[in-house]
Amino acid sequence: MDSSFLQLSRPLSVKSTFLNAIRKTSSIYSIPIGRNFQFRRHFKLESSKNGGRKTQREGAFDEAAFEAERSRLDALAMKSMAEASVRDTEGASDDDPKAWKWVIRKRIWDFMESQNIAANPRPVHHRIPNFVGAMEAANRLCDLEVFRDSQCVKVNPDSPQKGVRLLTLMGGKKLLTPQPRLRTGFFSIVESGMLTSATIKEACTSVGVAKYGKPIGLDEKIKVDLIVIGSVAVDPRTGARLGKVQGFAELEYGMLRYMGAIDDSTPIVTSVHDCQLVDDIPVEKLLVHDVPVDIVCTPTQVILTNTKIPKPQGIYWEMLSPEKLSQVRILRELKRRIERETGKPLPCGPSEKLPPTAQRSSKPGRRASSKN
Numbered sequence: 001m002d003s004s005f006l007q008l009s010r011p012l013s014v015k016s017t018f019l020n021a022i023r024k025t026s027s028i029y030s031i032p033i034g035r036n037f038q039f040r041r042h043f044k045l046e047s048s049k050n051g052g053r054k055t056q057r058e059g060a061f062d063e064a065a066f067e068a069e070r071s072r073l074d075a076l077a078m079k080s081m082a083e084a085s086v087r088d089t090e091g092a093s094d095d096d097p098k099a100w101k102w103v104i105r106k107r108i109w110d111f112m113e114s115q116n117i118a119a120n121p122r123p124v125h126h127r128i129p130n131f132v133g134a135m136e137a138a139n140r141l142c143d144l145e146v147f148r149d150s151q152c153v154k155v156n157p158d159s160p161q162k163g164v165r166l167l168t169l170m171g172g173k174k175l176l177t178p179q180p181r182l183r184t185g186f187f188s189i190v191e192s193g194m195l196t197s198a199t200i201k202e203a204c205t206s207v208g209v210a211k212y213g214k215p216i217g218l219d220e221k222i223k224v225d226l227i228v229i230g231s232v233a234v235d236p237r238t239g240a241r242l243g244k245v246q247g248f249a250e251l252e253y254g255m256l257r258y259m260g261a262i263d264d265s266t267p268i269v270t271s272v273h274d275c276q277l278v279d280d281i282p283v284e285k286l287l288v289h290d291v292p293v294d295i296v297c298t299p300t301q302v303i304l305t306n307t308k309i310p311k312p313q314g315i316y317w318e319m320l321s322p323e324k325l326s327q328v329r330i331l332r333e334l335k336r337r338i339e340r341e342t343g344k345p346l347p348c349g350p351s352e353k354l355p356p357t358a359q360r361s362s363k364p365g366r367r368a369s370s371k372n
Helices: 063-089 097-114 134-142 159-170 206-212 248-259 322-327 329-342
Strands: 152-155 174-178 187-191 214-216 226-229 268-271 295-297 302-304
Touching (some): 134 159, 134 268, 152 159, 159 174, 159 268, 187 206, 226 248, 322 329
Parallel strands (some): 152 174, 226 268, 268 295
Antiparallel strands (some): 174 187, 187 214, 295 302
16 A cells, blocks of 8 residues: 555544635646556557447447437436435434435535536536546546556546546556446446547546447456545545435445455545545444445545445345336346345335436437436
8 A cells, every 4th residue: 555645633624714625736746647657558549440340339329319318317317416405404303314414415515616616517516526626636546556456447437537537548457437327227348458549538438438338237257456436525534425315336336246346355435625525424324335435535635544334235225215226227137136046025115206317228329218
């Protein structure tokens, strides 16, 4: 492990002044690539035909339709989460996990917007917030020994981690990334050897993953060496984190556990702005499926959390609503498989109102539709 790790003696709190937290980082991190990152050209420089063979779905993939549908569903999800925040906080008790989590999230989102720490897409409310200095945080993350030694890195599809996805591919590693909200499938693997100098940046986007990635299923034999996860807030003292509320990071983690791709020893890293470091996430109120982090990378520092929070062991079906199950095909497939293997029905959680997800045609290039 890198000897350059810094341990906070006193975590930053969003209830205190942020003059130090929002200061500009040193010039050594102003360059696009981290100081210890070894650039290796693992992508092809010839045409995108790959030796005369077209890349996956080339010529059939309807990029405009994909992006239009992604944007439409993103807007619907933002609206639904805004409604959920009001519904979950009105008249809720202090012990209600939905209520106290929303209070922290809103505080972070409001501060990032008011101080112009937020970066596009804005506003950052109800998102894993992009932030000024995200590439500096990505550089620090990619300087970590656990990153350098990894061959396959799972990275969330959100905007602030785009730099991590790029550096993963530039380093010749396999990039494992989920379909946004698991709406079109499960995970896709993107390999730098299938990319060109003209397509490697695009491959870090949702459209690029759909164009150049190889979809995998539950039977794929993979080993994930490092997990990079997005956060709205994180406590550097304990490793407790909050996502944007939908719980897909927890579902992705649970399914990877089922596949045997990860275990308790697989490091989990998050990259956030310094202002997203908080000291008021009550560990005792976290739920069993909440995913903690081992390492926090910001534009100015790297923090070992030495978390004692247990990592989830799989999918907790008794907490999974019928609505969530109906939206995510891969979950239904996994549930049927486990029930078939065990001969016993799995439990189901309470009902909830969820934002819509896409229902796409199995043939690429057709415009997607959704069930409202």
